[in-house]
Amino acid sequence: DTGxxxxxxxxxxxxxxxVTFRCDPISEHNxxxxxxxxxxxxxxxxxxxxxxxxxxKSRLLSDRFSxxxxxxxxxxxxxxxxxxxxxxxxxxxxxxxLIKQGDYEQYFxxxxxxxxx
Amino acid sequence: xxxxxxxxxxxCAEGRAANLPCNHSTIxxxxxxxxxxxxxxxxxxxxxxxxxxxxxxxxxxxIITEDRKSSTLILPHATLRDTAVYYCIVRGRSGNTGKxxxxxxxxxxxxx
Numbered sequence: 001d002t003g004x005x006x007x008x009x010x011x012x013x014x015x016x017x018x019v020t021f022r023c024d025p026i027s028e029h030n031x032x033x034x035x036x037x038x039x040x041x042x043x044x045x046x047x048x049x050x051x052x053x054x055x056x057k058s059r060l061l062s063d064r065f066s067x068x069x070x071x072x073x074x075x076x077x078x079x080x081x082x083x084x085x086x087x088x089x090x091x092x093x094x095x096x097x098l099i100k101q102g103d104y105e106q107y108f109x110x111x112x113x114x115x116x117x
Numbered sequence: 118x119x120x121x122x123x124x125x126x127x128x129c130a131e132g133r134a135a136n137l138p139c140n141h142s143t144i145x146x147x148x149x150x151x152x153x154x155x156x157x158x159x160x161x162x163x164x165x166x167x168x169x170x171x172x173x174x175x176x177x178x179x180i181i182t183e184d185r186k187s188s189t190l191i192l193p194h195a196t197l198r199d200t201a202v203y204y205c206i207v208r209g210r211s212g213n214t215g216k217x218x219x220x221x222x223x224x225x226x227x228x229x
Contacts, residue, residue: 042219102210108160
């Protein structure tokens with residue numbers, strides 16, 4: 001399967017613990033996005049990378065959240081000192097952006113469902 | 118905030134065409150209309166996009182009005198597996214982040 005993959009698919013953690021999620025994009029895609037989705041709502045943008053550079057962060061991304069894409073391939077999203085309000089589905093998407101043609105459609109992974117107890 | 122308005126829910130009989138409307142009256146000249154759908158507990162799935170001409174692919178057809186202020190996604194022969202939340206999104210393709218701004222979408226229920 002050459003689509004976007006995410007790991008783990010489910011994570012249950014206790015309040016105050018740190019968690020880290022991984023996203024592997026489609027291999028030739030240079031852009032990688034993170035979104036968060038709570039129950040009954042559409043996904044909300046968190047941050048995105050072009051290659052290894054993090055170019056935009058939403059105000060939703062508090063200081064407890066950090067994302068990396070060290071070699072421009074896979075990405076990790078870490079949440080420190082988790083709170084119950086962090087319970088959500090965390091979605092990763094990737095796309096190909098070309099200088100002249102612009103940004104093509106995004107393809108999403110299956111998501112990581114986080115439950116903070 | 119999302120730049121689109123969609124009905125919160127719709128029903129469709131299996132085998133019939135599902136026509137999902139979307140209003141985007143403030144769309145800019147360089148913005149495309151994208152449609153995604155999300156089946157329960159899965160990531161959003163790209164369906165189709167267009168700028169001003171009608172588009173068709175193996176999944177659906179997209180009809181954009183001449184003034185580009187609204188569009189309709191057509192699933193020609195809906196099946197039970199098409200039951201999902203459908204999101205209509207407008208965004209540019211260059212000079213910006215490309216982030217998708219999702220609204221509430223339309224929950225399509227396909228009934229046998």
